[in-house]
Amino acid sequence: MIEYIVSGNMDDRILSRGSKLLAQGKLLALPTDTSWSIACSLKSGEGIKRLKALSGEREERHFTLLCSGISQFGEFCSMDNTRFRLINRLTPGPYVFILKTLLGTEKFLGLRRKEIGVRIPDHPVPLAIIKTLGLPLYSITAKRSMVLDFEENNPDPEVSETGDLPPIPEEDLFQEGWELEAIDGLDLILDPGEERPRIFSSILDISGDEVRLLRAGAGIWPV
Numbered sequence: 001m002i003e004y005i006v007s008g009n010m011d012d013r014i015l016s017r018g019s020k021l022l023a024q025g026k027l028l029a030l031p032t033d034t035s036w037s038i039a040c041s042l043k044s045g046e047g048i049k050r051l052k053a054l055s056g057e058r059e060e061r062h063f064t065l066l067c068s069g070i071s072q073f074g075e076f077c078s079m080d081n082t083r084f085r086l087i088n089r090l091t092p093g094p095y096v097f098i099l100k101t102l103l104g105t106e107k108f109l110g111l112r113r114k115e116i117g118v119r120i121p122d123h124p125v126p127l128a129i130i131k132t133l134g135l136p137l138y139s140i141t142a143k144r145s146m147v148l149d150f151e152e153n154n155p156d157p158e159v160s161e162t163g164d165l166p167p168i169p170e171e172d173l174f175q176e177g178w179e180l181e182a183i184d185g186l187d188l189i190l191d192p193g194e195e196r197p198r199i200f201s202s203i204l205d206i207s208g209d210e211v212r213l214l215r216a217g218a219g220i221w222p223v
Contacts, residue, residue: 001181007124007192012132018188019133026187027051029142029180030129032066033122034094034199034218035173036180039066039137048109048138054185055140064096064117066137068130073118076105076136083206092122094218098205109138115207125190141200143172147182173198 003014018028022039025046029038038054040047042065055062065076070087073079077099079087087097096117106114118136121127130137174180175198177191202219205212213221 001186002177002189002191005125005190005192007194010124010128014190015128015132018129018190021187022047022129022133022137025050027054027185028129029177029183029186029189030126030137030139031123031177031190031192031194031196032126032201033092034201035196036142036177037064037066037121037126037137037139038142038183038186039126039139041133042109042136042138050185051138051140052110054146054183056146057140062140064119064139066126066130066139067118067120068127068136069120072130072136073099076102077116077118078102086206086211090219090223091120092127093120094122094199094201095119095221096201096203098203098207098214100207115205117203119201125192129190141168142174142180142183143168144174145172168200170198173200 005011005014022028022041023044025040025044027038027040027047027050029036038051040051067073070084070091079099083099096119098115098117101111101114101116105116126137175195177189180186180189200217202217202221203214204221205214
């Protein structure tokens with residue numbers, strides 16, 4: 001279940017195995033520049049179905065497209081020069097950007113909203129997997145609440161009345177790859193042998209006229 005991978009010298013065989021599993025609808029756990037993410041291939045209906053079932057989240061802003069570059073955003077999202085410049089300034093890094101989807105994207109992903117979160121993480125492992133697969137990943141933050149015993153003893157935080165997403169409690173995040181073996185449904189954990197910080201990304205809604213901070217995290221805003 002765990003493959004150990006060296007961030008500075010990644011084995012192409014491991015990347016190939018991970019990308020093949022994603023193409024088959026499997027779920028991978030990956031390190032990012034914040035905490036751990038669980039991801040599937042964007043074009044795998046089975047993978048998306050399994051990811052949503054594992055996450056238990058109904059709020060679609062918890063789900064993010066992990067991309068290797070801004071050019072991949074344009075296939076799924078509407079983006080003008082102003083938004084491009086902001087994203088280019090802050091990526092790669094610990095920011096999720098909420099953008100309006102292009103016609104057909106929400107239907108393809110089964111979204112109820114016409115917006116989606118996109119991110120370019122500042123970590124070589126997910127970037128290498130995305131490039132090997134040739135597609136963005138559909139992802140969610142790995143949380144201890146995905147483990148039944150934790151969920152029973154730690155109720156979910158209340159949703160903000162303003163519509164902002166509440167911060168993820170530090171104790172709900174993982175530090176090391178082996179800890180994710182407690183999550184049923186994972187097919188592979190790519191572990192660089194590093195402790196990940198128990199922090200989350202900042203979410204910026206740039207779908208409207210003004211930038212709106214939906215969740216404060218590792219990314220500084222305003223900058």
